[in-house]
Amino acid sequence: xxxxxxxxxxxxxxxxxxxxxxxxxxxxxxxxxxxxxxxxxxxxxxxxxxxxxxxxxxxxxxxxxxxxxxxxxxxxxxxxxxxxxxxxxxxxxxxxxxxxxxxxxxxxxxxxxxxxxxxxxxxxxxxxxxxxxxxxxxxxxxxxxxxxxxxxxxxxxxxxxxxxxxxxxxxxxxxxxxxxxxxxxxxxxxxxx
Numbered sequence: 001x002x003x004x005x006x007x008x009x010x011x012x013x014x015x016x017x018x019x020x021x022x023x024x025x026x027x028x029x030x031x032x033x034x035x036x037x038x039x040x041x042x043x044x045x046x047x048x049x050x051x052x053x054x055x056x057x058x059x060x061x062x063x064x065x066x067x068x069x070x071x072x073x074x075x076x077x078x079x080x081x082x083x084x085x086x087x088x089x090x091x092x093x094x095x096x097x098x099x100x101x102x103x104x105x106x107x108x109x110x111x112x113x114x115x116x117x118x119x120x121x122x123x124x125x126x127x128x129x130x131x132x133x134x135x136x137x138x139x140x141x142x143x144x145x146x147x148x149x150x151x152x153x154x155x156x157x158x159x160x161x162x163x164x165x166x167x168x169x170x171x172x173x174x175x176x177x178x179x180x181x182x183x184x185x186x187x188x189x190x191x192x193x
Contacts, residue, residue: 023169030169034162041158042151050147057139064133069095069121072104077112087111093119097127105129 072092088108097103107121107129124130134142 021173023173027166027169030162030165034158037158038155042154045154046147046151049150050143053143053146054139057134057143060133061136061139063125064122064130065098066120066122066132067095067097068118069093069107071109071113071115071117071119074115075109075111075113093121093129095121095123097123099127101127103127 070093072094075089075091077087087110089111090106091109092104093107093109094102094104105128107119109119113119122130122132
C-alpha cells in the first residue's frame with residue numbers, strides 16, 4: 001500500500017519517535033492550525049464578504065431609479081471610436097426628479113446625439129445623477145470576485161504568519177544543532193584537515 005506509507009511518512013511528527021523534538025511537535029501544530037484557519041476562515045471571510053457586497057449592490061438597485069433626460073448640447077460624433085464601440089462624452093442633461101422638480105447635471109452619453117434627444121439616466125434617492133446599478137448577474141460576479149479576494153487575502157496572511165513561525169523554528173533548530181556540534185565535535189578524536 002503505497003498510500004499508507006505516504007500517510008505514515010507525512011504524519012511522522014505525530015507519532016512517538018525518539019528523534020522527535022519539541023519543535024517538531026510545535027511545527028506540526030502550526031501547520032495544522034494554518035490549514036484549519038485557511039479552510040474555515042477563508043470560507044467564512046469569502047462568504048461574509050460576498051454577502052456584504054451583494055447587499056450593497058441590492059441596496060443600489062433598490063435606491064436608484066432610471067429617468068428620461070433631455071440632452072442640452074449636441075455631442076459630435078468622434079472619429080476616434082475604436083472597434084465599433086460607441087464613444088461616450090460628458091454632456092449636460094435636464095430631467096425631472098421624483099419630487100417633480102426640474103434638475104440639470106452632467107452625465108456620459110453616446111456621441112452623435114443632437115440637443116433635445118432623450119436618453120436614460122440614473123438618479124439616487126435624493127435626485128442626484130449617479131451610475132447605473134449593477135445588474136443581478138454583474139452583482140453576483142463582482143460579489144464572487146470580492147469574496148474570493150477576501151479569502152485569498154486571508155490565505156496570504158495565514159500562510160505568511162505560518163511561514164514566519166516555521167522559519168523561526170528552523171532558526172532555533174539550526175542554533176541548537178550548532179550548540180550540540182560545539183559540545184560533541186571536540187570529543188571526536190580524529191579530525192580531517
